[in-house]
Amino acid sequence: MANVYHIPAMLTETIEGLDIKPEGVYVDVTFGGGGHSRAILAKLHEFEDLRFEISNLGHLYSFDQDKDALSNAIDDERWTFVHSNFRYLRNWMDYYGVEQIDGLLADLGVSFHHFDCPERGFSFRFSAPLDMRMNQTAKRTAADIVNGYSEEELAKVLWLYGELKNGRQIARNICRARAQKPIERTEELVEAAYPHPLPKRRGAEIEVPAQYKKDLARMFQALRIEVNDEMGALREMLVAARDLLKPGGRIAILTYHSLEDRLVKNFLRSGNLEGTIEKDFYGNALTPFDVIEKGREASSDEVERNPRSRSAKLRVAEKKS
């Protein structure tokens, strides 16, 4: 099968969760291959026959910080692509004169395209420069982090974002290797982190011992999250989304690892980044959202068809009136 840009996870469940209104303004902050965006637009068009009864037609703004996503552009007057990090959601909505939105979707992380493009350095399966930037014009690459962070900082990234129990040992191995020579390529990082037995190269592909694959995937994930400041961007976007959503508006988020899932879960429960539930004088919780989906997982059928949907969790909430 030819490489596909991305297969969207839990497509039907996500679109149902957004409960799309014909005249609504929607934002997909993670356009990628455009699977979710296309489904939102299809819903907006479903209501076209009603256009004489409603004053406005719906619109969708789709964000992606990776310019490669533009190769999936949609020819539709109700669609606007925003080539930007979603942390600037508020600024862009101001720019387009949008004061409130009816729904927002975030399908977090990277797309299949990122893993399938060897030269982007997201995968330990291919020999490539240690890059991992989703936004190709960003300054900091994975090589900058691997060669520039202290052992302590590296261990923290590996533990926090990769949940690697042996993160300290790996950080020590990396620091020992880079003292001899900077680590510039994926295979050099694999070799530095797990010095025995050595990975083999077959052309552009790296063959690593099976027992290291899971940990390597976690190590690459951790570095990718740090390179792209994924947690920082998510925090800023959540706050902007909360403030932009209309009463009755929906937010649907697909998370893929426990740290981002915990942040989203606590935010939707409490309405703030600290996760603290404020109470009124009578002890009633003062929260801005009603939680609708609490971490729904893909069906076994979907996981069979699309194994990468295995780690997806869908969380949906509605802004209270």
Ligand SMILES: C[S@@+](CC[C@H](N)C(=O)[O-])C[C@H]1O[C@@H](n2cnc3c(N)ncnc32)[C@H](O)[C@@H]1O
């Ligand atoms: C999991 S994919 C989304 C796939 C999409 N739902 C689809 O149906 O094809 C995530 C996409 O969001 C983009 N992305 C991730 N973090 C971002 C951020 N902070 N700002 C803008 N785009 C981001 C990535 O470049 C990637 O294309």
